[in-house]
Each structure stands twice: as structure tokens, then as C-alpha cells.
Amino acid sequence: MRLAGKTALVTAAGQGIGRACVLAMAAEGAEVWATDVNPKLLDGYDGVAGVRAVPLDVLDKAAIARVVQVMPRVDVLFNCAGFVHNGTVLQASDADWEFAFQLNARAQFWTIQAVLPRMLANDEGRGRGSIINMASVCSSIKxxxxxxxxxxxxxxxxxxxxxxxxxxxxxxxxxxAICPGTVDTPSLQDRINAHDDPVAARKAFIARQPMGRLATAEEIAPLVVYLASEESVFATGQAFAVDGGITI
Incomplete structure (x- = not known):
């Protein structure tokens, strides 16, 4: 059990990559606090050993603090919440820009700020913790x-x-940070369905993956487990691409 004795906090845990990572960490012995802004998405955790489902809006700084304060300890934080906007700079609105940076970046700032004092107090004040942030190959990488x-x-x-x-x-x-390529999740399917031709849209997403297919959420989870575990104890400040070859 690679994560035995560890307590993890995961945002956007209701579906997709977040859910796959919650289940993978719990299977490795972690106690996982699975949070999501949509309480209905957390119903699927009923009866899952090692998982505590907690509704949380990561755009509410006070709510983040309340959840972190009642956790017995915090060893791992996986910031998974995010949103994908479509369009070029000429199609971008101030409102979309503000929302993206609030959810994709500021929420991570808030959760990190909330958990860091707890992590620094671990191991009798010697400090121990692993923070894992959801980034993307679509970033400063590509x-x-x-x-x-x-x-x-x-x-x-x-x-x-x-x-x-x-x-x-x-x-x-x-x-x-983890930097996935295109992952077949409910979020992606929603974006595909928003196109006039969803079939063509899915083909286009697949076409940009050199492996000729989309990733599954379960193929991203092992990297998160690795970064949460002591196996990655010498790794920090890195952006790990798991992208099916997009950045080759």
C-alpha cells in the first residue's frame, strides 16, 4: 500500500480524472477527501472504502479553509478543478478570462495557502507534503x-x-504539476457535444494525438499516485507531461 497512512484532498473529484485519482489513491491505502462543487457527482462514493465525499466550491475561499481545518491531517493535495475555454485571443472576453484564472489558477493558490500550514506541521514540525496541480500540455509547454x-x-x-x-x-x-494531453472525460464529451458536428469534433481531438486515440482518466491516475507517494520524494517543481506524444 504505497499511500498507507496518508490523507489526501482532491478537488473536482466527482468525475473524470479527479474521480479516477481518488479511487486509485484510496486503493493504495490513502484516506481521501473527495470534493466537488456538484454534490450529486459525489453520490458514487457511497460505500467506497477510504473515501470521504465533501461538497466544496473552490471559488469560495472560506469554504476551502473550513474543509481543511476539519481534516485530521493533510499529506497530499491534488488540485484538479478547472475549465476549458474555446477560442482565440480575438474571441476572448474579459469575463471568460477572469473566470478561467479564478478557477484554473486562483483556486489552486487558495487551496495551497490553506493546506501548507498543515503540511509544514507534519512529522512533528519537520514538514512533509505533496502538492499536485492540474496543468496541461496546452500551457507554457505548447x-x-x-x-x-x-x-x-x-x-x-x-x-x-x-x-x-x-x-x-x-x-x-x-x-x-501534471500536464495531460486530451483525456476522454465527461468534460471533454460536453465540449464535443457543443460542436455543430460532434462526430467530426471527436475525430479532430483524436487526430491531434500521435498515438491515434484519447487517454482514459485511469491512465492519468498512476502519475498522481506516484507524485503522492514517497517514490517521488526527490521530484519537485516539475511539469510532468502525460500526453500521448503531443510534445514529441
Missing amino acids: GLPNRFIYGASKAAVIGLTKSVAADFVGQGIRCN
């Missing part, structure tokens, strides 16, 4: 068409990740 706001906000996540890692590298805290 530009993708029609992802102006999304790419900018995820580039901010990578910068945020490296800054936290640099500030706390000597205090037992690790901070890394």
Missing part, C-alpha cells in the same frame, strides 16, 4: 489552436507550481 485563455491560465499554473516548490523545497514540501 500552444494549441483555439485555446488562448486556457493555455494562458495553465501556463500560470506551471509558474505557480515552480514558485511554491522553490519556496518550500527545504521544508519537506514538494509541488509538481
